Amino acid sequence: LPTTLRDVAREAGVSIRTVSRVVNEKSEIADDTKARVLAAIDKLDYRPNALARGLVSGKTSTIGVVIPEISDPFFPEFVQGVESVARAEGYSVFLCNTDENADLELKSIEVLAANQVDGMILCGSYLSTEQLQDVSARYNIAIVTSRTPRSAAVVSIPGRDGLEQITAHLIRLGHLRIGFVGTDIPERQERYLGYASALQAAGLPVDPCDRASTRIVNVETARQSAIGLLTQRPGLTAVACYNDLAAVGVLQACRDLGRRVPDDLAITGFDDIPLASLVTPALTTIRVPRHSLGEKVMDLLLRVMAAGKGYAERQETPIQLIVRDSCGGRQAADADGAKI
Amino acid sequence: LPTTLRDVAREAGVSIRTVSRVVNEKSEIADDTKARVLAAIDKLDYRPNALARGLVSGKTSTIGVVIPEISDPFFPEFVQGVESVARAEGYSVFLCNTDENADLELKSIEVLAANQVDGMILCGSYLSTEQLQDVSARYNIAIVTSRTPRSAAVVSIPGRDGLEQITAHLIRLGHLRIGFVGTDIPERQERYLGYASALQAAGLPVDPCDRASTRIVNVETARQSAIGLLTQRPGLTAVACYNDLAAVGVLQACRDLGRRVPDDLAITGFDDIPLASLVTPALTTIRVPRHSLGEKVMDLLLRVMAAGKGYAERQETPIQLIVRDSCGGRQAADADGAKI
């Protein structure tokens, strides 16, 4: 029932090939036949079938972006970054949400692949490093991760560095008992390691009991585990968090427990999502330039698609300490060169 | 180079048809040939080409969801609602973000259509009512909107009712000078109309100068326009907002201006996004059940796909007044039967 090239060709009294030509604006065509074809296209309201096109040409001009959690404020700006360069290069982007579920993620990847997208971007994947390795060997894939797959195209977020920096910041402010709220996913310990490393560098003990973890990290899970941590370890004067959502959860926990921030407890985040500056007190955090990160992976994906599946490259996104109000000591920090 | 049915058939020593059968688990096949085929599939790592499949079958088992602004916290839970029922029905969902741009939205719809998705869901569309009418006549589409396209499948959000309710709430609390911060998009005046209607019902004047509008509504635009409004109309004791993001913007404006909330100014939102209960003070707002709204439109889309493009139906999502701290008077409101 939808109009096809054939219908248009019949209507215009030309061959299919000719119609295809005017549609794709390839080789030269006589002005009058072109006009006739255009008229027929318009009259019959013809629209090319992308499936047929992709089947024969082997190119769909689409890419897939797979993210684990659509409600995490980290992703919107990232996706917009991806889209801006994708659009400029003539690609349409399909977004897939996987609910922080590795099976669903794998499924999404296979569906996208089955639909012959020209490339995929994985951000914050829940796949095992091995699976990550697998799929990026099989398809055109660019990844955003802190991990180190043996050979793949990845832009990494220096989570370890970030937590080292921000924990050092807390230490400079005089904190001696600093906790950590994060995730217990084995592949996602780099931020915790940064925290621990900063403690060690300062000669402070790293006590596993100063740490609270949940698998999924969001405001609510962090709030719950922070309530536990803060009651069991009342001596903590600061808590470094896996990300801003966790920090907001700890903030909520303090509200529940009647502890004032930053007076009774200092809190730090990671990512600098918009929410970070909207809560009270505004969060001291590590900024990850999400929009440009998106542009950067898409650029990388372009290179992957040009070079083929084997292509490997590793880049790192810059980060920046942002000092706000959740740790107090704003003046002291300003002297360190940090800014809003 | 990717493996095809042909390759598998050759490897297993059977016909293409047979392979196709075991892949699709249709009619009965002898156990041994089935095993042979399965082995070949496994060995050659065969994966069906969804394009070819869709081309011949006319069905892709995919749907598209088009949203205007991925960074608006309204959408994540909505999308998850859609996905939950889509998944249960065997559909994969591709999400498209249109940056609140009607042209991009139309483009996205056409791309999805060209890719032969079985249906689409439009939420918060920026298309004109006429365009909305057009596309839903041309494709299988279910819409979430407050508008009234002549004939289409839509689930509506009673924005007018909502603002009537929440403005009445403000009036009950004793406010006589209530402003409004919203959008100037002509198709999106229903919430303003609800606000105006509540004022009139209470015998209060509706003064256009008590209103501030921007085209795009987000925290930053609302903050700016609220600063203008509050300086020019210092007599306002309350501001009703188009949505929670705007309300948070007004909250920021109050911070900038040194006005205390709710003491100096009461503020109300709409949507009850997670952020609404994270800011200080927490927002009094209208709750829109986003997850179930998503389920509801997806159910509707299922009916559209079954019945065909002509299908029209109209539903409405329930809403609920949520009283928190941004207007004070929590006890008085509790007496009205509202709750957290």
Place this chain on the structure above:
DNA sequence: TTGTACGCGTTATCAT
């Protein structure tokens, strides 16, 4: 139970 052959709507390779 299994195989043959056609068609889905395109693009692309030849001729003409």
Place this chain on the structure above:
DNA sequence: ATGATAACGCGTACAA
């Protein structure tokens, strides 16, 4: 400049 015609990978009558 234009027209046949063969793919592309798969589903499905129809045959066997």
